[in-house]
């Protein structure tokens with residue numbers, strides 16, 4: 001990299017660095033002034049309202065999340081990077097309504113959210129960010145660089161917004177004007193000082209499609225998500241029983257939920273290119289609407305083997321098993337009965353009360369046994 005004279009240094013260095021981030025395998029790059037997070041009061045209010053549910057780590061790490069100096073003392077800049085896992089040109093759709101999620105279950109199919117159909121993004125992004133940080137350390141030996149992709153207590157959406165990578169939509173996701181919201185965010189905190197990028201304008205306007213489409217009312221107001229009601233939270237983070245009232249809304253959603261993004265006009269496909277946004281994140285064919293019976297058998301046999309290097313592992317075997325069983329219950333298909341009876345003998349149900357309860361619920365949903 002060519003470090004210019006002091007006058008040119010600011011602008012030229014920033015553009016050089018942006019090019020480095022893009023060359024490291026990201027689709028967008030921006031810079032924000034590090035320190036106290038710009039939207040601190042929003043996080044505090046979210047926690048105070050109990051919206052984090054059982055995600056205790058959010059409150060435990062509050063002070064660090066509010067100030068980058070806790071994560072990297074002396075941090076002056078946040079370098080934010082975006083990596084699309086899906087772009088508007090791709091045809092891979094997810095359920096866009098409660099009705100579509102239920103229709104999936106009735107067809108005996110389970111949906112894994114779009115972001116988790118390929119390799120685990122944490123691994124893909126961490127590798128790229130670490131390589132980039134190492135190169136930056138060589139170029140700026142006196143400065144520190146700390147990469148993170150949900151691997152440190154950093155409010156990634158807030159920082160990416162502050163770095164101009166998009167606006168926060170009413171669905172709480174960060175949205176890029178040209179390509180939508182199907183991207184991951186990674187950051188590098190650094191002691192290097194760089195001028196911040198300009199903020200992107202909020203383009204939601206009077207639209208409220210996401211609020212209206214959310215099957216559980218988890219978007220309690222524009223920009224405000226009560227995780228306890230969110231199907232993504234229930235299928236990924238909640239390791240206990242899923243609340244009875246939310247179960248029908250799950251339909252065939254067995255991991256995550258894309259509904260509030262699927263309805264967003266900024267994610268509407270323009271053309272069907274069929275190309276993955278990044279080959280490293282390409283969806284695995286077995287993760288595109290798997291048949292529920294097959295998925296149940298595979299999960300019982302070897303959950304980790306079924307989902308190698310996958311974000312789905314976050315739900316853990318018992319949590320994922322619970323999700324598949326709830327989807328089977330929602331299918332209303334009596335032909336799953338023998339499979340459930342067969343599965344009941346599996347040690348997973350003796351060892352895990354949550355899975356056992358989900359099995360009993362699914363059996364009840366499929367109706368009484370027909371005596372021979």
Ligand code: B12
Pocket residue numbers: 037039040042043046055113114115149150151152153154155156157158168171172173174175181182183184185186223224225227230232233236237255256257258260
């Ligand atoms: C906890 C968590 C969840 C929870 C809670 C989600 C939530 N909305 O808070 C659950 C499990 C529900 C979840 C779900 C999903 N998640 Co998540 N999640 C996180 C995590 C770990 C922390 C988020 C957080 O701090 N929440 C607390 C609330 C208060 O923060 P927030 O909503 O981001 O709001 C902050 C800012 O956005 C800003 N802000 C919010 N609203 C507004 C409005 C205005 C006008 C302004 C100015 C600012 C502003 O202020 C807030 C405080 O700083 C981040 C990774 C990370 N380390 O940041 C990933 C992350 C947010 N998740 C991500 C993804 C992909 C998802 C899902 C799409 C996965 C799926 N398909 O199921 C869904 C989307 C659900 C949704 N509509 O938000 C991506 C988001 C990428 C993007 N383009 O936005 C992240 C950044 C992970 C990553 N590294 O890429 N997630």
Ligand code: SF4
Pocket residue numbers: 171213214215216217218219225229230231232233257258259260261
């Ligand atoms: S992810 Fe699903 S349940 Fe959660 S807010 Fe969006 S639409 Fe609602």
Ligand code: SF4
Pocket residue numbers: 169170171172203204205207208209210211260263264265266
């Ligand atoms: S659906 Fe409409 S209101 Fe919701 S995030 Fe997209 S543009 Fe904004």
